[in-house]
């Protein structure tokens with residue numbers, strides 16, 4: 001795993017490169033000479049001959065890298081490239097207008113409500129380009145009903161937001177300008193101006209001797225570094241080598257805040273809290289939706305892995321999630337979970353939003369929809385019942401019902417500001433490789449929140465490698481249930497440049513892209529948290545109920 005990068009090798013490497021270049025040059029000359037000779041001979045004998053095929057040059061980038069680039073560019077195409085000249089030229093939510101472009105006498109279930117947004121700047125001039133980051137929902141507070149809106153950007157300052165109407169009653173619309181397009185440009189540039197806004201420190205130990213050095217996905221240093229490489233996944237990170245300890249003695253890791261920002265002063269103003277997620281005023285209040293055509297929600301098939309999840313993927317009604325493309329089983333009681341998990345092994349791999357699941361089985365998360373008086377499972381060897389130790393691997397079992405639940409984090413990068421034991425970390429792809437799988441195995445995966453601090457390519461690479469590991473898993477055990485749960489929205493006051501939702505949104509798009517067409521269950525936690533407007537990194541209550549119900553409907 002560990003190798004030493006010694007700068008004194010550089011002259012040697014250069015010499016070898018020069019020599020190889022010379023040999024190659026000689027070969028080209030040789031091929032040229034041969035080619036000329038054969039052409040003359042062929043002409044003399046009047047033989048038609050194929051042109052000499054030159055050996056293809058080795059690809060400069062790997063197949064994996066080229067996949068990463070493709071997905072990155074697909075997403076980048078939608079990112080506006082605007083330079084903010086003055087704050088007042090950016091989109092102002094308060095000056096913008098939301099209205100119904102084609103008001104009707106009657107609004108019926110089964111139809112779309114289309115709300116038009118015309119965006120203006122602080123000078124009250126209509127915008128002439130798109131790219132604003134808008135978050136929209138339609139809801140009926142008293143019915144516990146809500147659905148996300150689908151935003152259509154005309155790139156001329158106007159947008160349509162499409163809301164499918166699923167229930168009868170009075171509905172309200174909320175359209176928030178989360179960030180103006182000028183801010184989106186700046187955030188994208190900022191995210192890709194460095195190798196990340198979170199740093200790392202590694203602790204090296206040998207008996208009583210120890211040392212702490214800087215670590216990262218790349219280090220700008222002339223010092224000797226340790227490389228921790230996974231050649232198959234083309235994943236690497238580095239630590240500065242302590243002078244008197246070997247690279248293999250790295251034991252612990254923690255994150256450190258770099259307090260770096262790549263925004264200009266003017267851009268930073270766009271991200272003051274008062275300018276984030278501002279409601280766009282509308283000229284209408286409540287709309288009455290009727291069941292005009294006695295809309296018949298024809299029987300939907302049970303939610304199965306491999307189904308394509310549209311956007312919006314469902315809606316809440318009476319605080320219960322209703323996917324629009326399939327029929328979900330609602331998991332409310334201990335008995336429901338036991339029925340699903342009996343004689344099964346459940347692997348929760350990723351971040352604390354999956355840790356919520358195991359906590360729900362064992363403790364009943366404090367904010368959850370229902371407190372289980374008797375747990376579904378019991379922890380094994382766990383005696384710190386608090387969120388402070390979220391990085392820890394957890395194991396829970398129910399011996400009677402033969403249930404095994406395992407939670408493990410997704411490896412570096414982890415935003416943990418305390419040292420955690422690093423030797424037990426494995427990339428998700430490697431964790432999957434270690435599993436036999438089979439019809440009694442369920443794997444649920446979530447990653448995203450800890451990647452928002454780094455260039456998007458890091459996330460895309462990780463996610464493609466997970467897909468490849470699942471493909472290998474399906475070769476040996478195609479019956480294994482794999483559920484990909486997307487990341488969810490979080491608190492609006494989160495630091496925009498480090499952990500803000502826009503970074504999460506581009507990751508969400510990448511995740512959808514990578515897992516398209518795969519036989520996995522896709523749990524759209526992004527959609528569900530936009531719809532319920534939870535704004536909580538650990539979605540509570542009925543939102544978590546929806547997320548877990550969706551997951552276990554796919555799994556069982």
Ligand SMILES: *[C@@H]1O[C@H](CO)[C@@H](O)[C@H](O)[C@H]1NC(C)=O
Nearest residue numbers: 086087088089121122123124
């Ligand atoms: C920006 O607009 C605000 C309010 O409309 C105004 O008070 C301020 O002077 C403007 N600033 C510039 C630089 O034009």
Ligand SMILES: *[C@@H]1O[C@H](CO)[C@@H](O)[C@H](O)[C@H]1NC(C)=O
Nearest residue numbers: 118126154155156157158159
């Ligand atoms: C923006 O584009 C849409 C679709 O092409 C068009 O209907 C609308 O009139 C345009 N709006 C403006 C202000 O140009």
Ligand SMILES: *[C@@H]1O[C@H](CO)[C@@H](O)[C@H](O)[C@H]1NC(C)=O
Nearest residue numbers: 206207208209244245246249
């Ligand atoms: C680790 O420490 C032991 C005891 O001090 C020492 O004998 C050994 O050489 C050290 N190993 C390395 C690789 O530094």
Ligand SMILES: *[C@@H]1O[C@H](CO)[C@@H](O)[C@H](O)[C@H]1NC(C)=O
Nearest residue numbers: 193194195218219220221222
């Ligand atoms: C690397 O560090 C040097 C010296 O501190 C600095 O001048 C240079 O800009 C850094 N390069 C990058 C890519 O950060």
Ligand SMILES: *[C@@H]1O[C@H](CO)[C@@H](O)[C@H](O)[C@H]1NC(C)=O
Nearest residue numbers: 293294295296297298299300
């Ligand atoms: C809804 O449609 C299905 C199939 O088209 C039909 O069997 C069912 O009776 C309908 N339900 C109602 C309430 O109309």
Ligand SMILES: *[C@@H]1O[C@H](CO)[C@@H](O)[C@H](O)[C@H]1NC(C)=O
Nearest residue numbers: 297298299300301302327328
């Ligand atoms: C969904 O499944 C439940 C039970 O399996 C069934 O009662 C219900 O009618 C189904 N709903 C739809 C819309 O198919």
